[in-house]
Structure formats: structure tokens, C-alpha cells
Amino acid sequence: MNIQKPGPGTPTPDWDITHLREHLQAAVDLEFWTIPFYMTALYSIKDRNSDAFKLIMSVANEEMLHVQLASNAANAFGVTPTFDAPVYDDRIGIPHLQFALDTPNPTDIFTPHSAELGPLDLARINAMCLIEYPEWLTAQGIILKQDRSAYGSIGAFYDALRYGARQYADAVRGNVNQVDIFKNFFSNFPTQTVTDNGARGLAQVMTLFEAITEQGEGKSEGSSEIPPEFRNTADDDQPDEDHYVKFLSIRDAAAGLPATYSGDPDPKPGTPGHEAQQILIGKFGDFRVTLAALFAGAHPGHFGREMSALGGYVLNCWKLGAVPKFS
């Protein structure tokens, strides 16, 4: 059911902290879902010096930051995030989003689209644009949903999350399983962690959400430029451009989409492609376990290698004739 926009500071009787916590986990799910999806498209590109490759790489890097930021926010509200294997199925779509609920419906523009893993083709780049579709083009005010899967855009989803978080500032606890791995890649970012309790901690949570939306998903107002404090200062050739603009530039490039590998989604056992898929499935499973431990306050020693290595496993699937498979 939809809950219409409440007034500022007005608690919503039937949207309680349980809903907030579910939404926080949903935010982690959503950010995490994008990583295999984007990496699969990324490593399908044969020319890694192409603009498309570099742009998607920069977005994928920021999605990993978003996983960290969403997980830090979740932990601040007492939610230890989990990292289930994402599902890539057109019958299910992109988790928590139903674009048809947006008005105007962006799928009218970005069709065909597919939520299944595949090479960087029109269906994939359209899906990527839909994921990063800016809310400011469709903003209708804050709408809270009982159903986490009932948002028309990520912007709407994060609007709801912000609103809900404000209602429960007292629940914020600082320094709970906070992770700060990417600090120096965003040297102007005030803080990527929640270190305070209560209202001051809430302000930090809001900064994390703002970074996520300003970098790409559901920009709420103004220009499409990422504010300086949230720009990558290390290794992004276009640090001021948000994800949507980057993906749109790939989609609408005069030269068309770059050449990609093709692959069999289900190669036969015993083939190199199948073997590469099995390696990726195993390694991604290990990575999910490590992520869960990392955001549960542990110090898993192999986060760096497991995260860094994924690209090679994905690339190997494509090179060996298989569509990457993560679970």
C-alpha cells in the first residue's frame, strides 16, 4: 500500500522502525545487486581503454563505496547487513524497484531492458540507465511504501529511507561496525562512517545517503554534477559526472556501443566456460561471506584480494565463452 507524503517530522503510524530496518537492508541489497550486474557488462567490453569501459568501471567502483555507505548506515540503526546472492531474472526485475510506478514511466524511453546478466548491449545499458534514473525528472514528493519492492526509482526509495531515518534519530548509534576502506579515494568526503549517536549520528547517516544519491542513484534536484565533496579524487576520469549521465553518454554515443564478448549463459560442464563460471560462483560466495563478516565488525584478512580479484574471474568467463554467473 502507498502512504502519502507525511508532513515534516510527522511519524507515520504504520511505518515503524521495523520498516526502516527492512529498508536499510534493502538499500544494501540494491547497491550490492548492481555490482555483479555492472561488472558483467563492464568486462564484456573488449577494449578496456574505451570510454565505456572507463565510465562503467568508475561507476562500479562507486557502487562498492555505496555498499559500504549503506552498510554503515544500516549498522548505525542496529541492522547487521546480510549479503545474499543477488538474483538476475527478468521475471523478478531489479530488487525493490518497479519503474512502471514512476510517472512518466522511464521504461518508455529505456526499452528494451533486461535485469539478467549479459554483455553491454542495448538491453543492459537501458537497464543501467533505469537503475540510475534521476529522481529529479520524476519527483513527486516522498512516498513511503510498506512494500520495499514498490518504489519507482532509487531516488524515491532513498527519499523514503531518509524520511524514515529522521523519525528514529534516537536509534542511531555511532561506531557500530563502521568500515572506512575507501576514505582516501574521496578525499573531500567529510566522513564515510557514523561515529556519533542520536541527532548528530543521524546527520552523518544523511550524508551517506546524500553521497549515494548524488553520485548516481536518484539525484533529487539541481544539476547532474556530483558535488565536489562526493567526487572521486583518485582514479575517475569524469569525477563530476553522476552515474546516470555516464551511462546515458555510453548509450547515446555516436559510435554506438563498444564491441563485446558474447557468451553462453549455461555452457556444458567440462567446458572452459563452465569451469570459469564455477570459479566465479565460488569466489563470489567467498566474497559474500567476507563482506558479511566485515560489516559485522570482524576484520577478515582477505577482503582486498577477494574484491580485487572478481574482475579477473568475470573477464575470464567472457574470454572463455560464458556469461558470468555469480551464484
Add this chain to the structure above:
Amino acid sequence: MSDKIFRVHPSIGFARFGTSPDYYLAPETAAGMSGPEGQDVDGGLPIKAGTEDQTITSSDLRDNTGALVRQAARFRIFAYDCGDQETYPQGAGTEIRIGTKVGGRTVTDITWCVHLANKKANGYFMETGIAADRSILSYYNYGGTPGLRNAQEGPDPTNPARLKKLIIDAGPRAVSGAKAARVAFDRDTPCAYIDDSGQITEAPDYPKCFPSDVFANLYEPDGPIDTLGEIETDAHGRLIVLPGRGRAVAWTQPDGSYFPLTSFVDNDGWFDDASDGPVEAMIHFDDGTTATVHGGWVTATDPGYAPQTLNVVSLWDDVYDAWVRDLRLQPEIYTGGYNRDFEPDFDEHISPTFKAAALQRWNTNMPSFAIDAHDATGEITADDAPGTTIMAGLAFIRNPNLGQAESSNGAPLMPLSLGDSGKSFLSTSLTQYFFLEQWNAGKYTKANPKPLGQGERLDKVSLMNCLGGRFSPGIDMTFIARQSNLYQADWRGGPGPFRIAGRPLDYATATPNKPFLGEGYVPLHTGEGSVEPGDICKFMALPWHTDYNSCATHTTAPYTNSTLYWSWPAQRPVAVYAAMDVKDGQLGEQRYSVRGKGTENDNPALQGRYQDSVDMILNWSRIGIVIQGTAIDGGDYSRKHYLEVQSQLDAPEVEPWPINDTSRT
């Protein structure tokens, strides 16, 4: 007996500056690889003087006055049975010492001759006027050259008056026998060479030349340049070559002031005491006969501040690549194109690149997740299926075949350090990358079917412990190492590979008032056999201190963004873990290797170096050395840790990468 071929090894040896009269010997194991058998250290550590292979410990790095001990180059002779069908590697060779029996005769003596000179001041610019998007070498194309250093001394690099003023030429020295007394390359010690009969002959008319011979008024911040080093022999008659003291001096401008240090690489009006030159030998037998030996070359250059950190692209990688592709070293690998059926050996051809990547963390400020990723690279073994490793698909290795676009592509491509002149980032050599491709395809061996012989191993190890890639212009040997006409191309059954093609020098023709050495080797201009003493170091920075000082971190050139990248961290540590900061086995915060008074700056782009280059001339010998924990005396340090010891500098901690040039953000 006449069928024997005698060769000096290593073919190119490296001595490294220090301020002490004492020395230790250049490492005879490669950084990143196994150490000497029975010793609890990995490779790359120098060897205690007077020993066969006992590696040094931290106490050996300075003498009892605190002075930095020099690294000497040790040369040996090996005998081979090979003809013009020789293949590489030989896998054989017998060391020849005094007393060795060879073909029924006994070696009674070995006579050595070395000639050291420094031609830097008569060389060409390596940086000044070099465009960011062009290689230094490209300026030598089509009959051209870069601008000449010290143009105020005349425009002609062959002019005798200019040569006399700008070349430091100590001339030749010769020694023989076992435990021969030290002979200095100074003004007072007579020049001597091996004559046709194999005897040591003095050359009293040789025109030695030092800075104070031609410039009356010199600025000598760290002392005069009055020697380029010394030679002696050990108990077996092997040659030991000691370098100079790492000094630099300036002369005066017309207005009477000393030339300022205005450039990282090309400073007119300055000398330093780097040097290089040929190493010749003659073997004497008990029947009165002699045998000529195919000689080597020695270079005296920057200290080894992290001797156990292997460069991801070492000098070996570049020299070997030139030999494989241009000099038909191993046709089974390359004959106009790479043989995709060739199976490289994991330990010999592939593992060094992985080990080197892992070792960079000890000299750089990598973030923690990157350290873990690099550790994973270093842990790859021959038994790991490539597709299961972090190097799967070579997704993160910069492909040198893809040109400028790839070399401008930064993280996550590796190596994540600065590239050659004209290239933003470093790439592996083509042959290195070919080996990695073969490994990635599962085409490699786990047991080397053609292991190197002992002498061949010395050749390789010597070059592995030096800087390759990042030739902007480079140290140790610089970008000219890739030029095939630098070497003796007709190597089979003769000199063997990797030997500098030196110009034959007839010392009997030397006269007092005429410079003996000329302009010498010029890339793409002179042919094989034109390399004179001083022609290798000629392509290095002048003085070496300014290059060393500046080459901590830079933004890329061509420019990509304000992020700072490491220049040649395996040779020039940027950020280190000090042994004194280790507590209960845990590393402390990192410190800049170059730190303390005179290094302070708010901009990270200028930190970790002296703000005034003269301070590096005064303080280079106070910088600490990074060595393995098990080589550190006076504590219980982990073998897994490579820690800075013996620093005489001090200062605060370093932020992890990435950090930015704040003047450009």
C-alpha cells in the same frame, strides 16, 4: 685448452655509493627470489666482504662512525665449452680462480683492468626540453639529439676543449693476484693497463682529469670529487670494484656564483662521481701462456636503499627483452613474433613479476585492501590454476602491446607506478607480458628444463636487482639498456650475451694534453662497439641526488589527474615501516623514507623529499635501508616484514594512497 671460452660474470656489475671506506659485495641472489641456501632470508641482500655468500645484516650497513657502507661489485671468470652454435642458456660453466686446473694447466694469476669515467656533463638533456608525451629516445631519431648539457662550454660534444673540461676521466687501473691491495681511481695513482703480453703496464701519459684540474673554484658541499673508486682482488683472484663516495660539486658561473640546482635531471655546472667502464681480464697459466677473457662492464650508481625489493619491471626484464626480440637470444621464444607454443618456466619467467608486485608495499603507502591484493599476487604458485588466482585473465596487467591508450590507463591496471618518459604509467616488457599470457593460458612449466649456469645466473641477478622500466631517464643503466647496438651482437661462441660493446682502447696512444675519451656512444647514431668508459652513466641525472630527491611521487606525465603515483619505489622507497616502530610484532605507522628537517611541505606532492635539492647532497647517506626482518640485528622481527633500519632521519607518519597534488585540485 684453446677451445675454452672465458667470460667475466656478471656481464654488467653494479657498485653503489656509500660514504664509508668499507664495503660489502653486490647481492648474488635476486630480490624477491630465494636467498642463499641455509640462510633465513630471501634474495637481494648484499654479501659480507670477504665471504662467499654470507649476507649482511643491519649492523653491516654503516661503519663504526655511522657512515654508509659502499656496495662493491665482484667479478669472476667462468670457462665454457661452446662454439658458434651456442644456445642460451648454456646451463654450464666452471669458475676460474687462481689455482684452478683447466685442460691440464693451472691458473697462476689473473690480471684485471678497469677504466672508470663520468661523462654526464658532456651528455645530452634527459628532461629539459623533453615533451611530456615523448620518449627521450625519440629525440635521437632522424639524426637529431636533445639539447646538450652545459651548452655554455660550446655546442660541439666532440670538441677536445669541451671534452677536457666536462669529462671526469680517472683512466685505467690494473691489479693482479690474490688479495691485491686496493688501487684508487684518483689523481695520484698511476694509470695502468694490461698490455698485449698480459703484463700490467703503467701509462704515465694518460690524461687523467678531475673537476679541480679544470675549474679553480668549486662548490663542494659534501667534499671534493677526487676519486671515482677503487679496485682490489679477493683471496681467489676475483675482482672487487668499489664506487665513489656519492658526491657532487659545482663550478662557478660568469658572475662568480655557483650554478644552482634548477632541474630534477639536468643541472648545468655540476659534476657527480658516478662512473662506469669496461672490466677486462687476462688469465695466466703455469706453462707461461695466457688467455684473453671476454670482459664485463661496471657501473657505479645510486645506493640500494631497498635491496630486497624487486622492481616489477627490472633492468633484466628490459635487457632480456631487447636480447630476445632484437638479438635472437632464444629463437624458441621469438623469431619475428612470439612462439605461442613456448612454455615459460614459472619460477624463472613468471613468478618474479608476481613477487615484485607484492614487495612494493614495503616502500609505498598502499591502502590496506591493496596490500592484501598484492599479497595475493605474491602468493601465486606454479601449482595454482591461473584462472583461480587474482591474476585471472590478466585483467589487471597493463598490456604493453596496446600503446598510448593503455599506458594512460591507471588503476586498477598494474603496475600502478609511473611510466617511461612519454608514458603516464609503467608497463611490463613485451617479453614479460608474453610470458604472463602463456601462463594465463596454462602454457608453462613447473620444472625448468633449461636452468641457468652459475655465471649466467650472476648476469641475470645483477640486472634483476636494478631499475628497469620507468626510464625517465632511469638509474643504473637507463633507457639505453633497450638499444641492441649497445651490446656485442655476435655473442655465440664468443662473449656470450648481455655484454656491452665497448670501443677498443689503445692506452699506448694516450698523450698528456689530449682527452683520451671522445663523445662515445650516442643512441641511434653510433654503431656497435662505440661505448666508452662513462657512456652508461652519461644518460643518468646530473647530479644523481636531484633525481633521487624528486622521484618519490609525481602526477603522471602526460597528465591525467592530480593523484600522485610512485616513481621507482623499489629503488627509491617513498613510505616505509621503520623497525623501531614495530611493537609486539605489529607494524607501526608509515614514515617517509626521506624525512625530517628540510622536507616539510603542506602539499603531499612535495612531501617525502628535500625542498632544496642541495639538502639531498648533504643527507643522502643518512637515509635508512629497507631489509627483511630476519636480517635485522637486535630484535625479533618477522621474516614477512621488510623494515627500514639505520636511518639517521626522523619525522611523522604518512597517509595511505591515494593522495593528491593539492596545487592541482
